[in-house]
Amino acid sequence: MNKVTLLCGSRKPAPGVDRPSSSRELLRAVVAGIEDVGTDHTSLDLRDLDLPQFDGRNPGEYECADLDLVRKSIDATDVLVISVPAYWGCASGPLINLFNVLGGANYDHVDTGPGPLGGLVAMLVTVGADEASAYLGAAQMRGLLGFMGAWVAPCEVTIGNPRRVGRISDVVRSLRELGKYAATVVIPGGQRR
Secondary structure, eight states, X not given: OOOEEEEEOOOOSOTXXXXXXXXXXXXXXXXXXXXXXXXXXXXXXGGGOOXXXXXXXXXXXXXXXXXXXXXXXXXXXXXXXXXXXXXXXXXXXXXXXXXXHHHOOOTTOOTTSOOTTTTOEEEEEEEXXXXXXXXXXXXXXXXXXXXXXXXXXXXXXXXXXXXXXXXXXXXXXXXXXXXXXXXXXXXXXXXXX
16 A cells, blocks of 8 residues: 655635635545545645745755655655646645755756656645636646656546535445545655656
């Protein structure tokens, strides 16, 4: 079985707002699929983490306990399932910031190694404000993660505005299947991280 880490990329809800984040709520169905298979998982949530803003430093220069926690969790996992909130045609800023901080500036990056996410399998659950934002946000994340060395699994779930989905039970079923896939996907090349 794979070691799976789930990352909720949402910072919602805002203080004083009682409406839950769709990105966070839908990730629960992925967890159910992982648990159906009997695989352990770890969860990270951007809402609970105090992360620095990217300013060009290398990751180790931030001296941030929460950033170290994220890095250690990613280093110890085989599969990273990311719940991506997408607005205005792209993935949310806090999520992109996290990966910029994890990777550091790549001005001097020499393409000789696997990259900061080399050997990682990444899977996406993208929740958009609308269909276009969801699909564009997913494409942006596939590009970012692939450039950083992750293998982005072709199996993903992309949801336009969840408030407008006719049969949410179909979405939940797809997310649960994604969780089962995350727990059992064969790592490309047969190598674990």
